[in-house]
Amino acid sequence: xxxxxxxxxxxxxxxxxxxxxxxxxxxxxxxxxxxxxxxxxxxxxxxxxxxxxxxxxxxxxxxxxxxxxxxxxxxxxxxxxxxxxxxxxxxxxxxxxxxxxxxxxxxxxxxxxxxxxxxxxxxxxxxxxxxxxxxxxxxxxxxxxxxxxxxxxxxxxxxxxxxxxxxxxxxxxxxxxxxxxxxxxxxxxxxxxxxxxxxxxxxxxxxxxxxxxxxxxxxxxxxxxxxxxxxxxxxxxxxxxxxxxxx
Amino acid sequence: xxxxxxxxxxxxxxxxxxxxxxxxxxxxxxxxxxxxxxxxxxxxxxxxxxxxxxxxxxxxxxxxxxxxxxxxxxxxxxxxxxxxxxxxxxxxxxxxxxxxxxxxxxxxxxxxxxxxxxxxxxxxxxxxxxxxxxxxxxxxxxxxxxxxxxxxxxxxxxxxxxxxxxxxxxxxxxxxxxxxxxxxxxxxxxxxxxxxxxxxxxxxxxxxxxxxxxxxxxxxxxxxxxxxxxxxxxxxxxxxxxxxxxxxxxxxxxxxxxxxxxxxxxxxxxxxxxxxxxxxxxxxxxxxxxxxxxxxxxxxxxxxxxxxxxxxxxxxxxxxxxxxxxxxxxxxxxxxxxxxxxxxxxxxxxxxxxxxxxxxxxxxxxxxxxxxxxxxxxxxxxxxxxxxxxxxxxxxxxxxxxxxxxxxxxxxxxxxxxxxxxxxxxxxxxxxxxxxxxxxxxxxxxxxxxxxxxxxxxxxxxxxxxxxxxxxxxxxxxxxxxxxxxxxxxxxxxxxxxxxxxxxxxxxxxxxxxxxxxxxxxxxxxxxx
Numbered sequence: 001x002x003x004x005x006x007x008x009x010x011x012x013x014x015x016x017x018x019x020x021x022x023x024x025x026x027x028x029x030x031x032x033x034x035x036x037x038x039x040x041x042x043x044x045x046x047x048x049x050x051x052x053x054x055x056x057x058x059x060x061x062x063x064x065x066x067x068x069x070x071x072x073x074x075x076x077x078x079x080x081x082x083x084x085x086x087x088x089x090x091x092x093x094x095x096x097x098x099x100x101x102x103x104x105x106x107x108x109x110x111x112x113x114x115x116x117x118x119x120x121x122x123x124x125x126x127x128x129x130x131x132x133x134x135x136x137x138x139x140x141x142x143x144x145x146x147x148x149x150x151x152x153x154x155x156x157x158x159x160x161x162x163x164x165x166x167x168x169x170x171x172x173x174x175x176x177x178x179x180x181x182x183x184x185x186x187x188x189x190x191x192x193x194x195x196x197x198x199x200x201x202x203x204x205x206x207x208x209x210x211x212x213x214x215x216x217x218x219x220x221x222x223x224x225x226x227x228x229x230x231x232x233x234x235x236x237x238x239x240x241x242x243x244x245x246x247x
Numbered sequence: 248x249x250x251x252x253x254x255x256x257x258x259x260x261x262x263x264x265x266x267x268x269x270x271x272x273x274x275x276x277x278x279x280x281x282x283x284x285x286x287x288x289x290x291x292x293x294x295x296x297x298x299x300x301x302x303x304x305x306x307x308x309x310x311x312x313x314x315x316x317x318x319x320x321x322x323x324x325x326x327x328x329x330x331x332x333x334x335x336x337x338x339x340x341x342x343x344x345x346x347x348x349x350x351x352x353x354x355x356x357x358x359x360x361x362x363x364x365x366x367x368x369x370x371x372x373x374x375x376x377x378x379x380x381x382x383x384x385x386x387x388x389x390x391x392x393x394x395x396x397x398x399x400x401x402x403x404x405x406x407x408x409x410x411x412x413x414x415x416x417x418x419x420x421x422x423x424x425x426x427x428x429x430x431x432x433x434x435x436x437x438x439x440x441x442x443x444x445x446x447x448x449x450x451x452x453x454x455x456x457x458x459x460x461x462x463x464x465x466x467x468x469x470x471x472x473x474x475x476x477x478x479x480x481x482x483x484x485x486x487x488x489x490x491x492x493x494x495x496x497x498x499x500x501x502x503x504x505x506x507x508x509x510x511x512x513x514x515x516x517x518x519x520x521x522x523x524x525x526x527x528x529x530x531x532x533x534x535x536x537x538x539x540x541x542x543x544x545x546x547x548x549x550x551x552x553x554x555x556x557x558x559x560x561x562x563x564x565x566x567x568x569x570x571x572x573x574x575x576x577x578x579x580x581x582x583x584x585x586x587x588x589x590x591x592x593x594x595x596x597x598x599x600x601x602x603x604x605x606x607x608x609x610x611x612x613x614x615x616x617x618x619x620x621x622x623x624x625x626x627x628x629x630x631x632x633x634x635x636x637x638x639x640x641x642x643x644x645x646x647x648x649x650x651x652x653x654x655x656x657x658x659x660x661x662x663x664x665x666x667x668x669x670x671x672x673x674x675x676x677x678x679x680x681x682x683x684x685x686x687x688x689x690x691x692x693x694x695x696x697x698x699x700x701x702x703x704x705x706x707x708x709x710x711x712x713x714x715x716x717x718x719x720x721x722x723x724x725x726x727x728x729x730x731x732x733x734x735x736x737x738x739x740x741x742x743x744x745x746x747x748x749x750x751x752x753x754x755x756x757x758x759x760x761x762x763x764x765x766x767x768x769x770x771x772x773x774x775x776x
Contacts, residue, residue: 071281196279
């Protein structure tokens, strides 16, 4: 039996337009629908498929966040995770803080593999997984597009600009999910009912570090100015020159 | 004190003059219930809506494929008891799930019938063997059910049906034609009403594989083109005697009780397309620019969104208030066939009221939504025209809205005689005052009864809106006020029809139409607390 940990982050629905708060201190997400970070959902799907391929696995989903993150954990359980852990934390935590918490959970649950999204769609940091690998001293591979387990190794394929790379990692290891790793399944109603009886444990953060960065302001992207139609290439070049875009 | 929540709650309590302070409202679907509702919406949006054209063209195998896919996810047996392969969820939650599965009306009617009136007769009246033989296959979506009551010459007057069943050894021989049978093309099991010995209405479970059973060509319909509607032809069809559902001569109990609950389900199914139409119109009107501004910024477009939001809010409040009461009735009575019948019948009046209201609101909302599209709404380039065509039948089937209006007034009269209801009493709203004034003056004319039915429906609506508005405050209160303004005007018309007298209408609540429109745009659809 291999214990797999899948961290899932509660993020505002990435398909909904959000507005900055009037004071610019962050985004107004109070009444916005929240979802599992799409890359994390892909990671969870990939973990469930490993189990469906016949490998004996126990999948634990973990989320660090407010009590409402229980919603996302319940969804993870409904998809097929076996147990869930909520690290209760109101307010922000930076990537290093997240990595430290997950490292503790990885140790206490005896996890041999962590699969997580390559980044979260709310802050797009893409650094918690790398920090986690450094803290645990485990093998690490980012942006997996295909994974399989063979014995004590995980075989990973990743798409790069120059072609497909194949990587073999010895467990314990950390792998992050890219968009094409797996398409998340629909949650089935029987799965939701089954999830009612699966364990969901609540913990408090082990670390209490201060967030090591400060948000200066959050603003909307200024709306693009109207373009200008040109009739010919010489006219285009002249326009670009007058804008100082070419010399 | 609220009567509806007490142990003695019963149908028609809304007439008693003390409106419920804590009736159920849809924001009370919480935790994993909302996860189930989201799952249904996701399935609808990702699997069904993109197929709308292909469904309308009856692409071979597509609808059956979608039903079986829905079945794998549990959507064909939402409130089928667990013992027969379903999930056994409460009926109110099942209805909410069905609403979100209903964004495309052709798929809605298909799954609504195979999971609804196609199974209800069996669930309420079936023997253990009958249920075990059929329900698990229907709940899993591998088989499809249909309900066959209407005939070419027997529609609203359902008991005038002429399909005959003659006993022949261990079988019955059925002869007749059943018309407007939804799911006919795909169904494996039909619930058929026929008369034994000339006058004993009896329900039969007719399997498609029985000799003598055939399906005629598809009807060429105005809407719901993706659904199947055809005639079921029974020519010396041989049906084993063990397929009689309930008792010979008591088929009307099966037919009508399935219809009571069917009307409840149809009410929530009608909200699905209305919900989608509001979302479509909202996106379009924010993108479409005229005179240099998005048309959503214009007052008369804002007025439409305010009105759509208000009507949807009212219908939603009424439907899920009713569903919670139906669940309570099933908790109280469920068990024997007699108990099931009592529970299914208890809220028959409310079921008729919400069927009428939701289906009319569905059409009004879709009509307003289409108007936001201007000329494009009149083309098939946008999905709103399909909603417009599809919605029209909602007011016709599952009992026309005219029959339902007459039925509900007659049923209240009957219940009053049996001491199971009181005449309407005023509950603080203007609408309820008019209902109280009109009831004793009511004569037997259909026109007056229809107007009375409208008063009662509006009274129920105003109660439901205030109850939800008071519980949720702010935006919900604004919507409740907006609905009361609407209801008062409609009530005035109904009062004049019954009495022929003028009456002073109260001062309207001050409602900010622009704000209500904004709420819709923020929610990308009807407001939700």
